Amino acid sequence: MTIDLATIDTKAAFHLKMKRELHFPDWYGPSWDAFWDAIIAVVEMPDCVVLTNWEAFAQACPHDMQILRQIIADYQQELPGKSITLG
Template sequence: MSNKRESMVTIDISNVQTANELHLLLKEKLEFPDFYGENWDAFWDAITGLISMPNKLVFIGWSGFEKKLPSDAKIMKQCFIDYNEEFPTLKCDFFFNYHEN
């Protein structure tokens, strides 16, 4: 796992229509390896052992995303909560209800 931590990463999920699109966007923005499996188990493995999470992660368009893909929104949010509980020294502040200006 890389020691380099970005201070903040912003991900615009307002146009995401499918879980696959979400995983591809997460892969790109969080710099997951090419072999990322594009599912929630692979996501957990990536954030807990393959990459360094940023200090702050901001999601733009969360409320619309949550309406389109409620189960994926719930799973992703729980992954981040679990991450901060399991890795308190690597805590990442997550902003899910960020509103566009």
């Protein structure tokens, strides 16, 4: 699955995009803890998620991008065989 982040330049926009694309529940809130819980235990994630055009988000939200990179690394350790990658 590919998720295009070309228009994403805020943390709130990132979380809204993930909620829509990955079918998170209505109660999902825009936080990194909620994102982690959703991808680990709430929704059935595709085997591979590729985030494309992420550079604008990284430039606009460097701290959040750092958190996302750590989540990606932790995700692959937690769920071998599944991946989230920056493409």
